[in-house]
Amino acid sequence: HERRKLRKTWREKTRKYRARTKDVQNAHLEIMSPPASPTAVQAEDVLHQHGEPEKDSCDKRKESGKKKRRKHQAQLKSKIKALEMKLKDMEKKVSKYKKRLSRSNQTNSRITKNTPRKLVKHMLVNQKVSPAIKRLLFCSVIENQISESFKKEKSARKKRDFVTKVAGGIVK
Numbered sequence: 001h002e003r004r005k006l007r008k009t010w011r012e013k014t015r016k017y018r019a020r021t022k023d024v025q026n027a028h029l030e031i032m033s034p035p036a037s038p039t040a041v042q043a044e045d046v047l048h049q050h051g052e053p054e055k056d057s058c059d060k061r062k063e064s065g066k067k068k069r070r071k072h073q074a075q076l077k078s079k080i081k082a083l084e085m086k087l088k089d090m091e092k093k094v095s096k097y098k099k100r101l102s103r104s105n106q107t108n109s110r111i112t113k114n115t116p117r118k119l120v121k122h123m124l125v126n127q128k129v130s131p132a133i134k135r136l137l138f139c140s141v142i143e144n145q146i147s148e149s150f151k152k153e154k155s156a157r158k159k160r161d162f163v164t165k166v167a168g169g170i171v172k
Helices: 002-032 038-049 057-112 116-123 131-152 156-167
Strands: none
Touching (some): 131 156
């Protein structure tokens, strides 16, 4: 806040100083230079009457400032576009790898799922058993799995659907 005030006073003082020096130079030039010819004075009057704009130093600064701002904004826009494109690419990659992970998890869950045959093989490791006993074990494992999946169902409607799917046309 204080620096701003200080700069403002400096600007005002330098403006006044330049105006004074310019006035001194103009006064010196008027004294030393010969009087202007009438045609030159008329030409100057004509230029001022037609309203040819005189460029001020402030106008030049404004223009250069606007030019800089436009250039900076264009750079920022291009940078934003590049970053948005990068973001889209990254989002695509993330979704691709998420899908890949979910697919691999699904295949892994299918592989590790215990089927009735795997359970029977696991029960009878290193044992010689007749095929009839294997068949009985297989049936008991299936029965256990069906009863467990029936117990897992929460709603009565799903349990009813489950029974119709498993039982089919069999009447008890």
